[in-house]
Amino acid sequence: MNIEIWRKKGQLSRLDTEITANREKIQQLTIENNENKQQQRLHVQELQAEIEAAYERIEQKLSEEPHKWTLIKQWIRNNANADPPDFPPLRIGERLLLLGLINARQLNKCLEEQRIHGGRLGDIAVRFGYVDRSQIQDIIDQSFKRLLLGEQLVRAGYLKRDQLEEALRVQQSVGGDIGSILISMNLITPAQLTEALAVQNQTGRLMAYNKQEVMNAKLPEAVAQRFKAIAIRRSVDQCIIAVDALLNDEAIHQLAQIIDTPVTQVLASPWEMELLWDQIYQEEQLHESTEKLKKEQPENSASQTFTFAQIICMIVIGIVIAAALLWNWFYTLVIINVVIQLMYFSMTVTKFIMILYGTKENAQIRFNAKQIQDIDERALPLYTILVPMYKESNVVPQLVHNLDQLDYPKNKLDIRLLIEKDDIEAQEVIQSLHLPSYFQMIIIPEGQPKTKPKACNYGLIRARGKYVVIYDAEDRPDPDQLKKVFLAFQQSPEHTACIQAKLNYFNSRQNLLTKFFTQEYSNWFELLLPGIMQINIPIPLGGTSNHFKTDVLKKLGAWDPYNVTEDADLGIRLYKQNYTTRVVDSRTLEEANSRFMNWIHQRSRWIKGYMQTWLVHMRHPIKLHQELGIKGFWGAQFMLLSSPLLPMLNPIFWSLLVLWYATHAGWITAFFPGIIYYLAAAQLILGNFLFIYTNIAGTYWVVHELYRKKETWLSYGLVRYALLTPIYWAMMSIASIKALWQLIRKPFYWEKTVHGFDQERYDTTKSNSL
Template structure:
């Protein structure tokens, strides 16, 4: 062990630092050119030589720690011997950011400190001052330090990830599915409905059908209007290649990438390759692969893929709810980047996406909390379902989001390729781990605080769902999340209207609340329309007035035609014209959504916080074809 106080050292630090640099080429751990590059980065941006060499993949973490141990003559850390109470005297975020951690107090009052970076004069003085005592260094890898932080701070991290939003403002958390007032209101509504059905059965059913028809028409008309508006506008931020090329890598901020994975052992090797192509300096990039504590198979597969040093596993402590947003909140705890993005395990973002998002943030100012990239599918032509998936997303990203943004209406975020200002995200309380569409909820909360969400001209390639059962699982979760988000923000409608304004509130009602309501109405609406066409008019007229049947029929024709037309719009901005004829199947596609909506409603009642996992890696097509 090597001891350092706040005054003086046993050897001159500059000599040790020079010995460290000389040793690297001697042992073929780094080339003179790589060392010169690292020196240049340090001169321009202050990043230490060892950090640049490690983060750019020139020097792996284990080799770096071995050299530090030899040059500074310090022992390797025994990370099992940690005094948790002593370590918790400072925050876990500090240790993460600076790559060190106090292990315990020695008999003479000094602190035993594990370090993954060179303990030069500047670092030694800083750590001693931070702890308020002299220090003795031992060497440990970054991974060892981070695992120790999880062990020491694990219960606190798990509690914060699950309950920070609830503790801040329980009204905004989906942990409570429905408030007492909402439950009372629902009971009263059901009682009134049962009484009305008993006293005036025909009139009650007619009123219910009319309301369903009105909801279907209102939701369709809203999407049609917004999409036509979006057709007049390009994406919110069109960043040119020349602007990207003009960026100086040494002046870029630190960026955090979160990749939540669960039972994805079959695709993590591809994940490492896909995200390894990101065009961002490695010494300013951290990629956190978020793996559940119980998911040993995915962890082993990731470690076997030999990821670069700036890729790190973050083990998600066991706890409830086991959801993607809870995992992301753990990742947010460890994040040291000024900006942060989420990618799914199967994602292939365009290499310059982070740079385009960064430029968009610079244009948008501090009130731009999120920049969203578009999604596209590499297996769009695999079968009918993948074609419908691609049509839907083309219309959503190229028309709906552009239309919403042009009218300054709240944008429900997508679950991936969302780029955030990290501090703004933390100020919002992170993601709601109890909401299974945490992204849509976050978009509404951001809008309520005056933040803006933008869209950038970059795409992430994903795997479209090719399996109907898998599709139903995925969509039932999305629709259940929209139901949760509706219930959360319906607890305080007047407050929400004051915060976001009348027209934004109407947009929330029509889009977030209207989407599950529309899908719930599709099956009965379609069935009634088909029966009215299949059965003699005189027979049906015994139960329903003819005018109502005509209204339903016209609504069906108009609504279906509008949605077919909107689906046909999707390919035009992307040039995928071969998909256009498939839009005629949109009414059948909506039936799948309706089935999913009833499953979502049932799960909202029986297991509201259950995360219905979507299986990935089912496609036979490659994202490089």
């Protein structure tokens, strides 16, 4: 024990040294940062002063040679469409100066105002009373030459001509606008693009703004959403709005009528707009992400776990059972047993049928390598990827690597990393990575419930993609997954709203638990889910890799933030609205839970979510029956009830079996009268065999397919562990009892699953699904 203390002492002194060193480093960095900022500020001020001086020098030179100045003025007036010889292209301020309409001091004042508040220089000069509106308009009408965006950027010195040519070549093959291509190639910054667009379109550019002023100018959220515009300054005679895509005259006119003020627009980059939305409409957006579904479709929201009618119903059932037990406890228990045995039997048969359907070749949408290669990338739409995460900064570098592997034009990606406000570490790690512009960090404001669906709803509000998909932070999607889904949507009927990719685990070899989990997922995603799709009953979606049509998802009210298995719930809601879901033959590899307690947390949340979903949709069983039809209704019952109910009932019957073998008690036999005995025996032998066999078949199916594709991250050795599945069932029973307890005590509590225990050891990211 003394050795232990001694070892700890060593550790303590090491930590002390590290802490002291880090404190010193912080002090040093703080000083350096302040010094750097000071130096940078001085340098910027020096250059600004030089520029101011240059304007004054030009004015001075012109004043000293009045004859020359007159000639220059004449030249500019007479050759409005061209710049004077040996002059660079003149900007509006310089034209005003050379024409003698304003002096250098006034021009510098206008430029300073523009630096602080943004807006167009001409408008500022008019506002300051230096020139008339008509004078400005004349200059603009005569001199303005609209250049192509690339030319504009080259002329501004932000881009070299060969870089532009390279980007144009990329544009020919992938399509999309040149601005986003240049940004995705990291050749220009979003701010430079916005500035060039503003010059090209002769409009103002959003500069620094005063938050309080913006708050005072705030438009109603619905108006802001409709026009995708944020008012940044508002007076009696003018409202300046920031937009990331210019509104046309008609929209400007409509907005001016709504707010009863003339409107001027300034351009902001999508990233600046995101920041503005976050600062100005955070409360509204938070409200929308948590309350929209509850407000618009209260019957579909899990914000209330049990309705009054359900409580009454449960009390009545309880009273009836209690009364029956008092009347004749034995017959009552026999009847309950009969009902349970019939339920077991029907669930076993249904699962078997589903699996049979799932083995069909066309149960999944499949594409070969040539079909993927033949895709015309110009036709690919913008794709939004939502990645909600919480306290998972350790997996961020791997996540970025995995998403970078996606074979999809980068200018058509809108990746939104959804980070909770209190997760400072993740925010700092993401910033330190200097991610390309198609990655955007969205900070989810504090607020209850603090769940993944709420974060996804928040990220979805301004998602720009035609399609949207969710990935977890540790996910490794097949590189060609987005392209496969694009093709799947193209080939599916219009009412297909969701394409589910298959999930599996990269760390199956880690321990027995990960082996069980891999078998379960192989069975579920390779056989059962495609089977459900074939039978056409509601599909409880997987937690990630479900690809949606963004407009349909928004129309449906997106995810229920109060439901802890929002994915399963959304599957039912899609079916209710006559949308279909299909399964595509593409995988996303995740990290299987390798620790028992972590697994229990995750599984109990899932089971609780299934209970929640069942309770929500069974508030009005008759209405649900009408909405889903007979097949859909019973399919939903099977899907939602089997997960929580079977694991809860199993321990009772296992105990009875053990007790019977131990005691041969006659009362146990009496509970299984006549045909029920044979039914239960068939369940015991055939049912359990079937469940184990489907695990074997599912696992073998996946491993075999992978070997055909020369992928070896799963081995045939995994199949034999299916024989130990009963251990896994026992664990499920523990999780389901915990889930029931939590459903009553903490229905909305999102039990966090910890990821990132074994990321590096299982690097499968280099393999392609084709």
